Amino acid sequence: MTPTGSRFGAQCAAVGPLAERFAAGGLRLYLVGGVVRDVLSGRVGDHPDFDLTTDATPDRIRSLIEGVADAVWLQGEKFGTIGARLGERTFEITTHRAEAYLSDSRKPVVSFSTQLEDDLLRRDFTVNAMAVDVVDGTLHDPLGGQADLEAGVLRTPLTPEESFSDDPLRMLRAARFLAGFGLEPAPGLVEAARTVSERLRIVSAERIRDELWRLLVLGDPGVGLTFLDEAGQLPMLLPEVSERSEQERSEVFRRVVAADPVPEVRLAALLMDLSAPVLEGRLRGLQLSGGQRSTVLGLVAAVGLIRGRSGDAWSDEAVRRLTAAAGAHLTGAVTLAALAGTVTGVLDKRLAELRADGDLDDLGPMLGGAQVIELLGIEPGPDVGEAMAWLVELRLSEGRFDPDGAGRRLVEWWDNR
Numbered sequence: 323m324t325p326t327g328s329r330f331g332a333q334c335a336a337v338g339p340l341a342e343r344f345a346a347g348g349l350r351l352y353l354v355g356g357v358v359r360d361v362l363s364g365r366v367g368d369h370p371d372f373d374l375t376t377d378a379t380p381d382r383i384r385s386l387i388e389g390v391a392d393a394v395w396l397q398g399e400k401f402g403t404i405g406a407r408l409g410e411r412t413f414e415i416t417t418h419r420a421e422a423y424l425s426d427s428r429k430p431v432v433s434f435s436t437q438l439e440d441d442l443l444r445r446d447f448t449v450n451a452m453a454v455d456v457v458d459g460t461l462h463d464p465l466g467g468q469a470d471l472e473a474g475v476l477r478t479p480l481t482p483e484e485s486f487s488d489d490p491l492r493m494l495r496a497a498r499f500l501a502g503f504g505l506e507p508a509p510g511l512v513e514a515a516r517t518v519s520e521r522l523r524i525v526s527a528e529r530i531r532d533e534l535w536r537l538l539v540l541g542d543p544g545v546g547l548t549f550l551d552e553a554g555q556l557p558m559l560l561p562e563v564s565e566r567s568e569q570e571r572s573e574v575f576r577r578v579v580a581a582d583p584v585p586e587v588r589l590a591a592l593l594m595d596l597s598a599p600v601l602e603g604r605l606r607g608l609q610l611s612g613g614q615r616s617t618v619l620g621l622v623a624a625v626g627l628i629r630g631r632s633g634d635a636w637s638d639e640a641v642r643r644l645t646a647a648a649g650a651h652l653t654g655a656v657t658l659a660a661l662a663g664t665v666t667g668v669l670d671k672r673l674a675e676l677r678a679d680g681d682l683d684d685l686g687p688m689l690g691g692a693q694v695i696e697l698l699g700i701e702p703g704p705d706v707g708e709a710m711a712w713l714v715e716l717r718l719s720e721g722r723f724d725p726d727g728a729g730r731r732l733v734e735w736w737d738n739r
Contacts, residue, residue, distance in 0.1 A: 329459070330353065330358075330459050330461075331459065333353055333357055333454070334454070334456045334457075334459055336411055337351070337353065337413070337456045339390050339408060340386075340387060340391075340406070340408065340413070340415075340456075341456040341457050343386045343387065344386055345457050347382070349376060349377055349378045349386070350376060351374055351375075351376045351378075351415070351456050352374060352375050352376065352454060352455055352456065353373070353374055353453065353454040353456055354374060354375045354441075354452070354453040354454075355373040355450050356373065356450065357373070358452045358453065358454055358461070359450055362452070362468055362471055363471055371411070371412050372411065373414050374413055374414065374416070375415075375416050375418055375438070375441050376415060376416070376417060376418065377417070377418055377436045377437075378417060379434065380402050380417055383404045383417070384396070384399070384404055387404065387415070391407060391408055391413075392406075392408060392409065393407040394406050394407075398414070398416075401419075402416050402417035402419050402432060403417075417434045417435075418434065418436060418440055418441035419432050419433060419434050419441060419444070420432075420433050420435060420440055420441070420443070438462060439462075442462070442464060442465060443465070443479050444479070444480075444488070445479060446478070446485065446489070446495055446496075447467075447476055447477060447478055447479070447492075447496070447499060448465045448466055448467040448470045448477045448478070448479055449467045449470055449471045449476070449477075449499070449503070449505075450467070451463075451465045451467050452467040452468060465479045470508075474504060474505050474506055475505060475506055475507075475508050476496060476499055476503075476505040476507050476508060476511065477508040477511070478492070478508075478511070482508070482510055482511045482514030482515065483514045483517060483518055486514055486518045486521065487521055490525050491522075491525050491529055491530070491533060493515045493518075493519070493522060493550075493555055494522075494537070494559075495533060496549060497545075497546035497549045497550050497553075498533065498546055500545050500546055501537060501542060501543050501545040501546035501547075502540050502546075507549070512549065515549075515553035515554065516552075519555055519558070520558075522555060522558050522559075523558060527609040528609050530559065530608070531608045531609050531610065534559065534585075534608070535585045538578075538585040538589060539583050539584070539585055539588075540583065542579055544575050544578070547575045547578065551575075556571075560593070560604070562596055562600060563593070574592060574595075577661040578591045578592050580661050581657070581658060581661060582654065586614055586617040586618050586621070587654055587658070589605075589618050590621040590625070590658060591658055591661065593618070594621075594625050594626075594658060594662060598622075598623070601618070601619065601622060602615070602619065605618055605619070620648070620649065621655050621658060623648075624647065624648035624652060625658050625662070627644055627647060627655075628644065628656060628659040628664055628669065629662065629664050633664070633665040633666070633667070633668050633669070636668050638672075638721060639719050641669070641672045641673060641676055642676070642682065642717075642721070644669075646685045646718060652673075656670065656673070680722070681721055685714075685718060686717070687710045687711075687713035687714050687717065688713055688716070688722075689713055689728055689732065691706055693725070693729070694713075694732065697729050698733065698736050709736065713728065716732075
C-alpha cells in the first residue's frame with residue numbers, strides 16, 4: 323500500500339458522505355477502475371461517474387446509502403451493484419466480486435468476496451486493477467498496475483488465457499485500451515487472445531457492438547483494429563473484412579482512421595465494399611438500431627453513387643441527382659469516397675458552384691399539390707402524385723424554375739403526355 327496524500331483528494335472528497343457511512347459501519351469503500359487509472363496517468367477530467375468497490379454485501383450497501391444518496395438504482399443488485407446519485411455525480415458501488423463466464427453462457431456467474439485483492443485479481447487489466455481507500459487516500463496496487471501504466475504495457479492480472487477465457491469481451495476491450503491509451507500488449511497477450519478467440523462467440527451481440535462503438539470513436543482506432551486482426555477476432559466480428567488480403571485489410575484500416583470519429587461513419591468506412599444485402603445482414607448481426615443502420619446504409623449507398631461515376635462526369639444534373647439521393651449523407655460520402663481512392667476534385671468544385679448559386683436548395687417539386695390540382699383541373703388522387711413526381715424530375719434534370727415557369731411546363735407536359 324502506497325500513501326498518495328492529496329493526489330486523490332478531490333475524488334475522495336466527492337465520495338465523502340458515503341465514505342463516512344461505510345467507515346462508521348466498520349466497512350471499507352474504495353475508488354476503483356478508470357478514475358484511479360486516469361488520475362495516475364494525468365488524464366483525469368471531470369469524471370461524471372465513479373466506480374466503487376466495498377466489502378459490504380449488496381443489502382448492506384443499500385441500507386448504508388439510505389438518507390445520503392439523492393437517488394438509488396437497484397437494477398444491478400443481484401450482481402452486487404447498487405447505483406446512486408449524490409449531487410451532480412453518480413456512483414456504482416459493487417461488492418468485491420469475482421466473475422467468469424461458463425463454457426457456453428452469455429451471462430457471467432458472480433460470486434462475492436470480502437477481500438479487495440480477489441476483486442482486483444478478476445478485473446480486465448492491471449491498469450484498471452487499482453483501488454484507492456476513500457477514507458485515507460491510500461492506493462492499493464497489488465498487481466503492479468501503476469508500473470504497467472508508466473511503462474505503457476497492457477497486462478492482465480491473471481494469465482491472459484485465463485483472463486480472456488473468463489470474460490471474452492476483454493479481448494475487444496484490449497483493442498480499445500491499446501488504441502486509446504497508447505499501450506503495448508504484454509508478451510503473450512496477442513497469442514493468448516488468438517488461442518481463445520472462439521470464446522468470443524458466447525458474448526452477446528449487444529455487448530460486442532457497444533465495445534466496437536467505443537473503439538471506433540477513438541482518435542486513432544487503427545492499433546485496436548490491427549490487434550483484433552492479429553488476435554483472430556475479425557472472423558467473428560467482421561468476417562467480410564477478415565476474408566480480404568492483408569494488404570486490403572491494411573488499406574481498409576487506414577481509411578477508417580482517416581474518417582471522422584463518428585461510429586456510423588467509421589463503420590461505413592470499414593464495410594463500404596460490401597453489397598447492400600450483405601451489408602444489411604452484417605449491421606443486423608451487430609444489433610445496430612434502425613437509425614444507426616439507416617445512417618451506415620445511406621452513407622455506403624451514396625459512396626457507391628460517387629464511385630460509380632468517372633471523376634469528370636459531373637454535370638449539373640448529375641450533381642443534383644446525387645445531392646437528392648444522398649441527402650444528409652452527401653458530405654460524409656464524398657469524404658469516404660475520396661478515402662477509398664476516388665478522385666473527387668471535380669465533384670467538390672461542382673458542388674461548391676451549385677451551392678453558391680442556390681441550385682441545390684430544395685430539390686423537391688416546385689409547386690404544391692393544391693396548385694397542381696388548380697392548374698390541371700384534376701381531382702385529388704393518383705394523377706396529382708404523377709404530376710408531382712414529374713415536377714421533381716423536371717427540377718433534377720433542368721434546375722430551378724419560378725412558379726409560373728414550372729406551371730407552364732407542367733401544363734404543357736400534361737396536355738401532351
